[in-house]
Amino acid sequence: MKAIVQEVYGPADVLELRDIDRPAPGAGEVLIRVHAAGAGPDVWHLMTGLPYPARLVFGLCRPKNPVPGWDGAGVIEAVGADVNDLEPGDAVYGECRGSFAQYALAKADKLAPKPDRLTFDQAAAITCSGVTALQALHTKAGLRPGQKVLVIGASGGVGSFAVQLATAHGAEATAVCGPDAADFVRSLGAVDVIDYTREEITDRPCRYDVVLDVAGNRSVSLMRSVLTPEGTLVHVGGEGGSRWFADAGMQLEMGLRSLFRRQKLRGMLAVARRADLLTLNGLIDKGDLTPAVARTYPLSEAADAIRHLEHGHPQGKIVVTVATGGA
Structure with missing residues (x-):
C-alpha cells in the first residue's frame, strides 16, 4: 500500500511517499481503507x-x-477479534494510527459512524479538533446557555468547531482572528469579531464567562483580565514555549493562580472517545455543526499540507485525501 513515511524527526522534508506492507488488525482493532486524513498540530x-x-x-x-x-475517515476493510459492533463496509471516522496511508488501524472504541450528510473529507476533519473543542467548552468550562465566550484563534481547526459549538449551546461567541478570516468566523456563528492586527482583547470593556485560548500567544494575566470574576479560562494549545517544555510554564502558572482566585484557569489534553464523537454526530445531523475544511491535498503532497498548516493560517482544517485502491 502507499503511505507517507518518516524515518527521522525533522521538517516536512522528512515525509516520503513509499510502498509498505498493509497492517493487520489485532484484538479490539479494525483495519480502515482510508479515504481522507486530518492534518493538524498533532501531526x-x-x-x-x-x-x-x-x-x-x-x-x-x-x-x-x-x-x-x-x-x-474511510471504510472498514477488516475487523479483529472482540469487535462486535463494527463490520467490513461500515463508513466510519475517528482516531486512527498512521492515517496518512491507504490503510490504517484504529481501536474500535475510538470510531463513530460517518454522518450521512458529510463527505469523507469533512469527517476526517472532526476528531482531534472537534473533540478538543467539545471537551474544552463542555467538560472543562461547563458552558451554559446565555454565557459569553471568547475564542482566541477562532479560524483554525479547534477554533472553528468551538465557535459553532458555543452557538449551538445558546452562548454568544466572540472570535479573535486575522482580518481575512472575519467573514468566515461570522459564518460559523460568531456575534462579534476582534481583529488581532488592529486591537487587543483588552481594548474593549467586555467581560467573558469563558475564554478559550487556542493560539497560546497571550499571557495568563492578560486573558484573566477579560474574564468575569468567576469565569473560566481554558488553554488548549498553541505552539509557543520552548523546544523542551512547550507551554508548561503557562500550565504551571494557571495551576498556581487557580489556588487563590475564584476564576478557574484550566489546561487540557483531549482524549478521543466514541461518546464524544456521537455527541458531535448528533449536532451534525441537526445541522448545528459542520466541519470546515480549509483545503485538501493528495497523499503525495502531504508535506505541502504540513507546510500550509505551519505558515498558511488555514481557515478550518487541512485534509489529506487518499486515493482508494492499492495493495
Missing part, C-alpha cells in the same frame, strides 16, 4: 518530535510509528 508534533519530552511516547531517536496521522 506536526509527531513529525518534529517536539517538544522533546514527547519523544518518550513517540520514540526517543525516531518515530515508533513511521506513518504519521491520527484523524481518519
Whole structure:
C-alpha cells in the first residue's frame, strides 16, 4: 500500500511517499481503507518530535510509528477479534494510527459512524479538533446557555468547531482572528469579531464567562483580565514555549493562580472517545455543526499540507485525501 513515511524527526522534508506492507488488525482493532486524513498540530508534533519530552511516547531517536496521522475517515476493510459492533463496509471516522496511508488501524472504541450528510473529507476533519473543542467548552468550562465566550484563534481547526459549538449551546461567541478570516468566523456563528492586527482583547470593556485560548500567544494575566470574576479560562494549545517544555510554564502558572482566585484557569489534553464523537454526530445531523475544511491535498503532497498548516493560517482544517485502491 502507499503511505507517507518518516524515518527521522525533522521538517516536512522528512515525509516520503513509499510502498509498505498493509497492517493487520489485532484484538479490539479494525483495519480502515482510508479515504481522507486530518492534518493538524498533532501531526506536526509527531513529525518534529517536539517538544522533546514527547519523544518518550513517540520514540526517543525516531518515530515508533513511521506513518504519521491520527484523524481518519474511510471504510472498514477488516475487523479483529472482540469487535462486535463494527463490520467490513461500515463508513466510519475517528482516531486512527498512521492515517496518512491507504490503510490504517484504529481501536474500535475510538470510531463513530460517518454522518450521512458529510463527505469523507469533512469527517476526517472532526476528531482531534472537534473533540478538543467539545471537551474544552463542555467538560472543562461547563458552558451554559446565555454565557459569553471568547475564542482566541477562532479560524483554525479547534477554533472553528468551538465557535459553532458555543452557538449551538445558546452562548454568544466572540472570535479573535486575522482580518481575512472575519467573514468566515461570522459564518460559523460568531456575534462579534476582534481583529488581532488592529486591537487587543483588552481594548474593549467586555467581560467573558469563558475564554478559550487556542493560539497560546497571550499571557495568563492578560486573558484573566477579560474574564468575569468567576469565569473560566481554558488553554488548549498553541505552539509557543520552548523546544523542551512547550507551554508548561503557562500550565504551571494557571495551576498556581487557580489556588487563590475564584476564576478557574484550566489546561487540557483531549482524549478521543466514541461518546464524544456521537455527541458531535448528533449536532451534525441537526445541522448545528459542520466541519470546515480549509483545503485538501493528495497523499503525495502531504508535506505541502504540513507546510500550509505551519505558515498558511488555514481557515478550518487541512485534509489529506487518499486515493482508494492499492495493495
